[in-house]
Amino acid sequence: METYGKILLIAMPVFLLLVLFEKWWGWRRKFDTVRNMDMISSLSSGITNVTKDVLGLSVIIISYGWLVKHLAIVTVPDGWLTYLVAFIALDFAGYWTHRISHEYNFFWNNHIIHHSSEEFNLACALRQSISSIVKIFAIFLLPAAILGVPEKVIAIIAPLHLFAQFWYHTQHIHKMGFWEKIIVTPSHHRVHHALNPVYLDKNYGQIFIFWDKWFGTYQEELPEVKPVYGITRPVRTWNPIRINFQHLWLLITDAWKTTSCKDKFRIWLMPTGWRPADVQEREPLYKIEDPYAFKKYDPAASTFLQVWSWVQLVACLLFISYLFGNIAQIGSPGMFQYGFFVFLMIYAFTELMDRRRTALFWELAKNAWLFYLVWIQGDWFGLSALVPAGKYLVLGYGVLSTLIVGWIVIAKAFGTDSPDYPVPAPSPGQLPG
Structure with missing residues (x-):
C-alpha cells in the first residue's frame, strides 16, 4: 500500500505531463484530440482509481499467494526467465478478464468507465474503475501459479504491465508495420475503443495482440471505417463516480422491475446489453444507431x-x-x-x-x-x-x-442561461453490446 503510493508520486506527474504534451502536440499539428472538460473528467477518474487502490478498497476472492502455495508443481528458475513468464502470464490473465468485462452484464459495470470518453487520447487511458470491488484476476494467473512464479515477482511486474498500457491510447501514431503482428498498438486499441458495429468487442489484448488472433477476437483498423469513440449508450456526465455505477444501477432497477423471476436472477450474467423483455418494452433505452450522427456530450462551459x-x-x-x-x-x-x-x-x-x-x-x-x-x-x-x-x-x-x-x-455562470444540460429524450434501443 505504502510502496504503491510512493510509486504513484512519481508516475502521476509523468502521466500528467504526457497528457498535456499530447494536447500541445495536437494543437501544434492542428489535430487536437483532447477536449478540456473531457480531459479533466479523465484525470479525476484516474485519481479516484489510484486512491481506491492505495487504500486497498477491494475484496480478493482467491489470492495469487494462495494459488502458488497450494498448486505449484514446479519452480521457475530465478532470473530473467521468471520475470518473462510472469509478464506473459499477467498478459494472458489480462486478456481474459478484459474479455469477460465486455461480454457479461455484471462485469461490464467494472469497465464502462474506461470506454465512457467520446474521445481517444492518453487522458482516457486514466479512466479506470472504482466499482471493481471484487477481484477475480488471480484466478487467471493459474498457469503462473502452477509454474511456481513467486508472488513477489508478480507484485513487481503487475504495475509495470499496467503502466505499459498507457502509451497506445492516442490518435497521433498510425500503423507500426511489423509490430502490428506482435504487440497492441494505437491502431489496434483505437478499434477496441470504437463503437462502430464492425469494431465492437474486438482487440482485448493488453500488451500482446496474438491472444486476439488466437482466440478469434481480432479486428484490424479499416481505412474505410473511421473509428468513432465511446459507448452506444452515452453516459452524458463528466462525473466519474456516477459513470462507475450507472450500469450497475440499471441492472438493479431492471431486476426489480421485471415480472419474470427467472430474469431477476439471470440478468447479471447474461451478455452485456441484455435486458428483460418486459422492461425493455416498457422502458426502452437510448442507443446510438449511427456512429457518425450523434452529438458528443459537451455542455457549454464558461x-x-x-x-x-x-x-x-x-x-x-x-x-x-x-x-x-x-x-x-x-x-x-x-x-x-x-x-x-x-x-x-x-x-x-x-x-x-455537468452544470x-x-x-x-x-x-x-x-x-x-x-x-x-x-x-x-x-x-x-x-x-x-x-x-x-x-x-x-x-x-x-x-x-x-x-x-x-x-x-x-x-449566478448561473455556467456558460448558458440554463445550468442544466438538455439531455435528449430516450429512444428505443439497448445497452452497448
Missing part, C-alpha cells in the same frame, strides 16, 4: 468554469500527493477519512462541470467534512509540521471554494 475546474483538479492532485506521501504516518482510520474527502471533492467539482445545481450541496458537504477533520485533529493530518499554518491554508481553500461554487451556481 471560461471561468473551465479555469475553476482546473484549479479544483490541481488542488485535488496536491491533496492526494500529500496522502500518498504520508500514508504510513496518517494510518488508519485517518487515511480512509482522507480518502472520503477526496471522493467528495471529485464528486463536487465534476457535478459542477448541476446539486453541485453546491456536494461542495458544502465536502467542505463540512474538511472542517470537521481539521476540528477533531486540530490540524490537517500533520500538515502544519511541514508547512507553517498548513491547516489555515486548507481551511482557507474550503471557504474560498464554497464561495466560488456558490456564486457559479446562484
Whole structure:
C-alpha cells in the first residue's frame, strides 16, 4: 500500500505531463484530440482509481499467494526467465478478464468507465474503475501459479504491465508495420475503443495482440471505417463516480422491475446489453444507431468554469500527493477519512462541470467534512509540521471554494442561461453490446 503510493508520486506527474504534451502536440499539428472538460473528467477518474487502490478498497476472492502455495508443481528458475513468464502470464490473465468485462452484464459495470470518453487520447487511458470491488484476476494467473512464479515477482511486474498500457491510447501514431503482428498498438486499441458495429468487442489484448488472433477476437483498423469513440449508450456526465455505477444501477432497477423471476436472477450474467423483455418494452433505452450522427456530450462551459475546474483538479492532485506521501504516518482510520474527502471533492467539482445545481450541496458537504477533520485533529493530518499554518491554508481553500461554487451556481455562470444540460429524450434501443 505504502510502496504503491510512493510509486504513484512519481508516475502521476509523468502521466500528467504526457497528457498535456499530447494536447500541445495536437494543437501544434492542428489535430487536437483532447477536449478540456473531457480531459479533466479523465484525470479525476484516474485519481479516484489510484486512491481506491492505495487504500486497498477491494475484496480478493482467491489470492495469487494462495494459488502458488497450494498448486505449484514446479519452480521457475530465478532470473530473467521468471520475470518473462510472469509478464506473459499477467498478459494472458489480462486478456481474459478484459474479455469477460465486455461480454457479461455484471462485469461490464467494472469497465464502462474506461470506454465512457467520446474521445481517444492518453487522458482516457486514466479512466479506470472504482466499482471493481471484487477481484477475480488471480484466478487467471493459474498457469503462473502452477509454474511456481513467486508472488513477489508478480507484485513487481503487475504495475509495470499496467503502466505499459498507457502509451497506445492516442490518435497521433498510425500503423507500426511489423509490430502490428506482435504487440497492441494505437491502431489496434483505437478499434477496441470504437463503437462502430464492425469494431465492437474486438482487440482485448493488453500488451500482446496474438491472444486476439488466437482466440478469434481480432479486428484490424479499416481505412474505410473511421473509428468513432465511446459507448452506444452515452453516459452524458463528466462525473466519474456516477459513470462507475450507472450500469450497475440499471441492472438493479431492471431486476426489480421485471415480472419474470427467472430474469431477476439471470440478468447479471447474461451478455452485456441484455435486458428483460418486459422492461425493455416498457422502458426502452437510448442507443446510438449511427456512429457518425450523434452529438458528443459537451455542455457549454464558461471560461471561468473551465479555469475553476482546473484549479479544483490541481488542488485535488496536491491533496492526494500529500496522502500518498504520508500514508504510513496518517494510518488508519485517518487515511480512509482522507480518502472520503477526496471522493467528495471529485464528486463536487465534476457535478459542477455537468452544470448541476446539486453541485453546491456536494461542495458544502465536502467542505463540512474538511472542517470537521481539521476540528477533531486540530490540524490537517500533520500538515502544519511541514508547512507553517498548513491547516489555515486548507481551511482557507474550503471557504474560498464554497464561495466560488456558490456564486457559479446562484449566478448561473455556467456558460448558458440554463445550468442544466438538455439531455435528449430516450429512444428505443439497448445497452452497448
